[in-house]
Amino acid sequence: MISAFFIFNQKGEVLISRLYRTDLKRSIADVFRIQVISNSDVRSPIITLGSTSFFHVRVNNLYVVAVTKCNANAALVFEYCYRFNAIAKSYFGKVDEESVKNNFVLIYELIDEIIDFGYPQNSEIDTLKTYITTESVMSTNLAAEESSKITTQATGAISWRRGDVKYKKNEAFVDVVETVNLSMSAKGTVLRADVDGHILMRAYLSGTPECKFGLNDKLVIDKNERGIGDAVELDDCRFHQCVKLDEFDSTRTISFIPPDGEFELMKYRSTSNVKLPLRVIPTVNEIGTSQVSYIVTVKTNFGNKLSATNVVIRIPTPLNTTSVDSKVATGKAKYVPAENVVVWKIPRIQGGQEVSFSGTASLTSTTHRQVWARPPIDVDFQVLMFTASGLIVRFLKVFEKSGYNSIKWVRYLTKASGSYQIRF
């Protein structure tokens, strides 16, 4: 299993180093620095030298590295690295060199708690926060009782929830967030369109509530034999560990005892009938070797009560572009030479609207003419109260011994960031 854990900065200095097993020496960190950090051409996230394997993940300017000396479970090691990032983020906000240096004591405490002898232990943020805190904990007799409770919870079957949660107002917020991945060919045919959905929940519920959750997906609807018309086909779904998987497997009901506070209840994927919120129609022509002309039209594809916000369209230009003359009626367009793109920002596009961009890029002549690779146009946006997959939350029922009433809120958001690509 994991033999050592390191965090390096960009320069290869060790910020955190922890050996979990006896089969490695601390100097192994130097090997990583020489082989990976000072090597400009590393093309694999796992490097094996002799019998030592280095798994690394880059976060901001840091290398989070796990080292193993056995035939380790590669997926587990990477999942652990990413989990560490998530935990660190929730403890001290941003994970970068400065925050790691400032919180190194806390980090040592955390990584000792979440890994023992190379085996990951409890990594539930909510539970960890009950006994690893930024203030120092005094171990008096009073605390012993409390920590006894904590430890029982940390190891129990519902390790994610304390038993004594109390709220005056019992509320649950459900956010359905969908990320649309699109890749459209130059001819306008959809090569790939799918939706990565996340259902985030913020539960402020007292006691130990049992929740049942229902969506308009086909599997559930088929069972109930109603409303087949608007059923959504989900290709796959994955659940937070609080969801009873065996129950889902046999009866397709999503039932769970939620952690307190915010968590990701479910992830899903849908590929059929994806409603693309924005349609982008580019016309790009290379005029001789000195100019490229652009006309890019964006049409919204949803009702006029809704609107797309924070729309950012990145239109690539050839590498030898000197300047871009752009005209837009809505938003602002600016040529960013460092990234070789024209960034066109539109704060808001109403449903049913159409906006367009026209421009010309002038090119310098180059001695060595290289064919322009034409990277795709990339669009980022957000549309509130819209789901590209058509998914709707049907119900969320909360059952608790005390029988309190709870208020539930549902929000929908469809967005794209970096994966809504149109070739031209």
Place this chain on the structure above:
Amino acid sequence: MASFRAPPRKGENFELSADLNSEYKDKRKDAIKRVIANMTVQKDVSGLFPDVLKNMQTDDLEQKKLVYLYLMNYAKTQPELVILAVNTFVKDTDDPNPLVRALAIRTMGCLRAEKIIDYLCDPLQKCLRDENPYVRKTAALCVAKLYDLKPELVIENGFLETLQDMVSDSNPMVVANTVAALGDIHAAATANGLPAEVFVITSTILNKLLVALNECSEWGRVVVLNALGRYETRDEQESEHICERVVPQFQHANASVVLSAIKVIMIHMRNVRSEALAKTLVRKMAPPLVTLLSNPPEVQWVALRDINLLLQKRPDILSSEMRVFFCKYNDPLYVKVEKLDIMVRLAGPNNVDALLSELKEYSSEVDVDFVRRSIKAIGQTAIKIDEAAERCVNVLMDLIGTRVSYVVQEGVVVMKDIFRKYPSTYEGVIPTLCANLDELDEPEAKASLIWIIGEYANKIDNADELLGIFVDTFTEESYPVQLQTLTAVVKLFLRKPDSSQGLVQRILNTATKDCDSPDVRDRAYIYWRLLSTDPGAAKAVILANRPPITLPRTTVSPALLEELLGEIPSLASVYHKPAETFIGRGRIGADSVSKGGVELTDDRATARKAIQTVAAGQQAENLLNFDDPASSNDEQPTGLAATTVLDSTPAAANLLSGTSSNPLDDLVSIFGNTGISAGAPPPPTPGQPTHLNVFGGMSFGAQPMSPAPPITPSVLQAVSPMPPTQSQQQPQQAAQDDLLGLF
């Protein structure tokens, strides 16, 4: 706090020592933090051991943890002083606070000092039976730590039996850690050659595990699933039962749980005879596999490598899902390369158009390596799907039309493969290829074009002119090009004796007199003698039909594939090679750590040795299989082609693309180079069925990398530059080649 990392002042340790002994609590704690900070940046603070130790007795949990962290680092260097800490540890294991108890037992296990180990057993005994599950789960792992340091103590104190009882614990996390500890001890025991009775999974334990699976944490599930994978079922019913219980885990959010569940299913499905159930299981596997692609790139990559293996076993799993493997523009290269390979695997007559337009798109991207692989993928598609070959050729011609140097060169190499698969079909493109003659500067591309010219010499009017260009510069070319030129000119002579008499004379002269490669000279002598004694025999040898090439479905041998599928998602399954090749020997115990710097080089040596053994094993297999296809080809006199026949034997194919090309990256990096260096031609990546193109290299002879030893083309060398260690095994192989070549 940032000030803890301030540059060293003079006598910093002295200052720290003063602060550690300060009468103020805060000052002492601050000093401890500074000590830890120094320790992290590998400054020597071991001299402060007694001062730090004084601060161990405290109610402040954070401070306690820091002192423990210090102890874990320096206990080994100060064994006499550690004994002073024992009392506090033992006292802490009786603390009313379970967190303190667990912390003490966890830390004691990590102190690698002989003296303290003896004091560990009693508290451990107690903690294993603690009423608090948190303490129990920590103690369970502590047994594994103790075994790592001093196995006798574990056995003497009966800790193994205690662990075996603890599998039935009521707390799922305790069960998971117990299983982990037992598994760890089991692995260590087997590695040291002890009888593997440490952790035998009986059917009673099986039921406990299946119950715990649904209750424990995600990491615990992985541990339990690993144990389930090791269980040997008694009958089919039991296998089915396990599969049914494990399938729900496909829906877990953690990718390692999903992949481990897939492993368990793949293992136990072997015993499921009911076709319907097997089908359902495979069907249920597909969606989670696709979902894995929405993970971060590193996890994605692991999943893709495993999907590649799964497809070799069950090509039908994702048959309708090719589109999800389309590369995104911003995917990292390692993800893109894997996706390419999988796309070709999934290609069929119904989706080939989408694939081709996608591959064409990739061929205009910026990354040269990726572009080359995309073009290779087009060639592989053409060879895989007969109906699509023509469309593939058209796409290739479009690409060659761009006249981008590396695109043209790769295109030519790929066209040669297509000519091999479909002889005399696409002769119409030959003029276009020849028109790009000047663009070619890489040996492989040149050699490929020369091969094409030689093969179709009678259909190309100016073949003698074209070959003449290469004959003129013969001595300046690299050996593969020389070999290929030689063969092509002789072919031309056999097909058009009238016009090329002079040319063949000239090249045989140059090759035998002015050439410094023994391979080239030998070949030239053989041709010369053949031509002068029996032109008929020469024709039969040199113009013999080559066996057709096909795209292999697997890149590893079936036995290895089964083994690897049972190890998903371990490193072995990611590298597509058995664990022994990169894990030199069993884990290294505490004692060998002290050997210091020697360790690393030592490991490299063992790893190298391991790879050699594997390579040798493969070779033996190869030589055994060798007779088979060779004898079936006996009727057609295959002179030159003998080396290429090798390519079509399954063992050789396996050797080329699977096991032997894989250690390459590894080996190259072992020898201190970069894994894939920027300038040098990229070595074949694991899993890529590279031998398609390699065949070219093979018939063209030895690589420029190994000019010194007088060896005829041998399989291993043809793959790519090989470190010298491997060539020791080659003379044997080479001898075989020689015999066939002379035949």
